[in-house]
Amino acid sequence: MSPKLRRVLQLFARLPGVGEKTAHRYVLHLLTTDPSVAEELGRAVSELHHVFQPCSVCNNLAEVGETPILCDICKDHKRDPSVLCVVAKVSDLLALERPGTLRGRYFVLGGLLSPLEGVGPEALPVPRLVERVRQGGVREVIIATPPSVDGEATALFLRRELGDLGVSITRIASGIPHGGDLEFIDPVTLGRALDGRKVI
Amino acid sequence: MSPKLRRVLQLFARLPGVGEKTAHRYVLHLLTTDPSVAEELGRAVSELHHVFQPCSVCNNLAEVGETPILCDICKDHKRDPSVLCVVAKVSDLLALERPGTLRGRYFVLGGLLSPLEGVGPEALPVPRLVERVRQGGVREVIIATPPSVDGEATALFLRRELGDLGVSITRIASGIPHGGDLEFIDPVTLGRALDGRKVI
Numbered sequence: 183m184s185p186k187l188r189r190v191l192q193l194f195a196r197l198p199g200v201g202e203k204t205a206h207r208y209v210l211h212l213l214t215t216d217p218s219v220a221e222e223l224g225r226a227v228s229e230l231h232h233v234f235q236p237c238s239v240c241n242n243l244a245e246v247g248e249t250p251i252l253c254d255i256c257k258d259h260k261r262d263p264s265v266l267c268v269v270a271k272v273s274d275l276l277a278l279e280r281p282g283t284l285r286g287r288y289f290v291l292g293g294l295l296s297p298l299e300g301v302g303p304e305a306l307p308v309p310r311l312v313e314r315v316r317q318g319g320v321r322e323v324i325i326a327t328p329p330s331v332d333g334e335a336t337a338l339f340l341r342r343e344l345g346d347l348g349v350s351i352t353r354i355a356s357g358i359p360h361g362g363d364l365e366f367i368d369p370v371t372l373g374r375a376l377d378g379r380k381v382i
Numbered sequence: 383m384s385p386k387l388r389r390v391l392q393l394f395a396r397l398p399g400v401g402e403k404t405a406h407r408y409v410l411h412l413l414t415t416d417p418s419v420a421e422e423l424g425r426a427v428s429e430l431h432h433v434f435q436p437c438s439v440c441n442n443l444a445e446v447g448e449t450p451i452l453c454d455i456c457k458d459h460k461r462d463p464s465v466l467c468v469v470a471k472v473s474d475l476l477a478l479e480r481p482g483t484l485r486g487r488y489f490v491l492g493g494l495l496s497p498l499e500g501v502g503p504e505a506l507p508v509p510r511l512v513e514r515v516r517q518g519g520v521r522e523v524i525i526a527t528p529p530s531v532d533g534e535a536t537a538l539f540l541r542r543e544l545g546d547l548g549v550s551i552t553r554i555a556s557g558i559p560h561g562g563d564l565e566f567i568d569p570v571t572l573g574r575a576l577d578g579r580k581v582i
Contacts (some may be wrong), residue, residue: 193423217431223393224428231417
């Protein structure tokens with residue numbers, strides 16, 4: 183195989199979930215469609231880091247333009263500034279936007295505390311989060327880190343850091359997913375579903 | 383969502399099997415890894431059509447360089463020129479190379495006859511294939527189009543076109559795949575497995 187082909191396959195295979203076969207499919211597809219598609223995709227990919235940067239307020243994806251760099255959510259005056267939802271990563275923010283019910287604002291941590299992997303509090307922009315809450319205007323902080331070991335550790339740490347600021351601190355519910363069959367749900371999730379039961 | 387982000391997502395979603403969510407994952411991954419990865423991938427993708435062209439002999443993927451443009455298989459003098467395997471597309475050629483048993487050469491049609499979709503013989507480079515066989519040196523033509531309606535129609539057409547040239551024309555076997563359970567195999571395949579039975 184030519185070194186150039188091997189290289190482009192390796193580059194595609196760095197994308198999440200892409201192996202050698204999928205990389206081959208992508209390259210063959212691009213080579214058998216109009217050259218303008220490969221050219222435009224290539225240009226867009228190589229410019230990604232110049233066009234998008236973290237939002238200076240919340241770390242969400244934002245298009246570079248005016249200074250300070252603000253994402254569409256931080257720019258939107260109709261979003262409720264009193265509800266602040268803390269997430270681990272931008273894709274979690276996008277997932278939470280899908281139901282369309284949360285009209286507050288966000289803060290993207292860019293990671294989680296991980297005692298096992300040696301990721302400590304200094305790796306996360308917690309001082310910026312604390313400063314934002316301290317400035318006022320926030321009534322509730324929803325901690326929407328995932329219900330995993332690292333996500334729970336991060337949630338506990340954030341509750342401690344934000345505990346003295348006089349805001350309500352909430353945690354998203356963990357339990358049986360919609361349509362889930364109890365028979366096939368793991369015991370930790372079932373335990374959480376029981377612990378989190380509500381009067382109906 | 384910003385128009386530029388929407389555009390790059392649309393471009394990724396043109397790749398086979400990529401939808402909006404996967405496109406999002408790719409973009410977020412590229413934005414959260416070293417900028418050099420996105421830059422190099424982008425450059426490689428935009429240059430694809432300049433770097434790779436169809437082989438002037440067999441239509442396989444070939445790196446542009448010397449003239450005439452030849453793929454690695456056509457350049458390889460150790461490959462047997464007396465066995466010519468005809469495939470529909472480059473990915474089929476790559477699949478047939480995997481077992482490593484076929485040491486012959488190839489001819490990529492770039493498509494199949496499709497009476498239902500109005501694709502006639504004039505859409506395929508059959509005259510070039512006939513000319514190549516007519517020039518001599520080919521002992522066997524293996525028709526490796528898929529065992530679908532269009533693949534069979536193409537195989538029958540090729541057999542007729544190549545029939546008078548004094549070469550052996552063979553067709554790859556259709557039957558139950560390795561590890562396949564007879565209970566779950568469709569009746570057409572089972573019929574073919576019976577028709578293609580061999581004395582053991």
